[in-house]
Amino acid sequence: MPAAAGLAFLVLPLAGLLIRAPWSTLPERLTEPGILAALRLSLVTATIATAVCLVLGVPLAWVLARTDFPGRRLVRALVTVPLVLPPVVGGVALLLVFGRRGLLGGWLDATFGVSLPFTTAGVVLAEAFVAMPFLVISVEGALRGADSRYEEAAATLGASRWTAFRRVTLPLIAPGVLAGGVLCWARALGEFGATITFAGNFPGRTQTMPLAVYLALEQDVDAAIVLSLLLLVVSVGILAALRDKWVTA
Template structure:
């Protein structure tokens, strides 16, 4: 039994021929089967699929065509636009940090623990995904407002108010965006192969070491993807923000609110602001595709059994390091 083991998984073992422990075909044959399957796509699906593509892309094309490219630099240099952009970047980043601090532990509890009412709690946590943002803003106002269930106590005891303030924007964005992170991390935890963690425990690793050196690296791509989605959703939040925090330039007026206000008075400015938000969203999606989705696909391949985890007796993938607290009893000896 290895003592004081600090786990460091260097990746799946090299495969030659048939994958170890797998009854499936050779990877090259699987690739050929996938190509053959793609060739057999029913032609009847192309028509509705093409209509869906046009429906989703034509509004974006119209935005690009009608954009005031010649005066775009001048419109984006206006003071109100800069204030809205900087405020949006600040509040969306703060709300993402709050979502990471509180959302990741909640996702772990939902995925790895069993307690009465867990299914109901999961449904309630993901409710903001389908709840109209305006309804979410009204709910926040009834709880955290100056006469709300909690807000009244905050104001009377500490003189602290959230509605119609920059902090209120952060709270509204966090309420709407955090479920995106929770769903991503919980799905990754449910899909990750528990055999890696079991192997770590068999080799003498404590609970905290297993979590830090095995579980976190496995779900890191999903955490990164969920963080990006959470940030992008917070950046584009409108309904809950205007209901709970209002629309005050320089204080609560974010980019979506500035677009809505400019659309009534200066359509060219509204289009320019929309282009900025569009560029940010496209950048986030490209980053997800290029960096984090491959890691998520690796997790799914491990879950499907296409790559074997390190066996409990295979100590070639385990490196020992002095000073790690790897035993839950703190004795330093084998459990």
């Protein structure tokens, strides 16, 4: 019974969107200029952000799960900060570091001529910042669930640490990494607050779907519903396809 209530709670708002959707004008609304650009930007940035999270997050998760050092609990708590922080504040925090008057931003600009705010790279950065904890936490959970004796056995057989990680650990925790990656991607795709604060909103460059939805809402609720449905259909479609391909179990 509570399970049914839980499901209804999650699904009813979606049903609300579907019922309210302006089906008759749907085709022309979907072909409005700018929509495809926003959708493509969303998919590309969320995917790159996920890749960044994988490269940085998996090693971090490994350190948290497999090593013991003073302050590990604190580091673990720090990893979850982006989850607790309202994303808009996360965006301001990123500006304070990577903005042109920021801690690193001024130096990046002066040394390499790189300025991240208001660029597509800034969107990726904001999304990665908000989404990385999802990956780290689920990979860490998978690592803790995996038996470390396999790695030890591999080591006794002469495998280097890297080989053991690549050939033994990674296959063991693959489902956890995949699940974390999916969560991370989904969160990055839906990211709004940090993106609009750090990267701003400019069509084709930093305007992702959630930003387009928010601005559409200011003027035309129907347009916002159409955009949301499009984002939902595309992301659910991609996730379902991935699941069929890789997680056949």
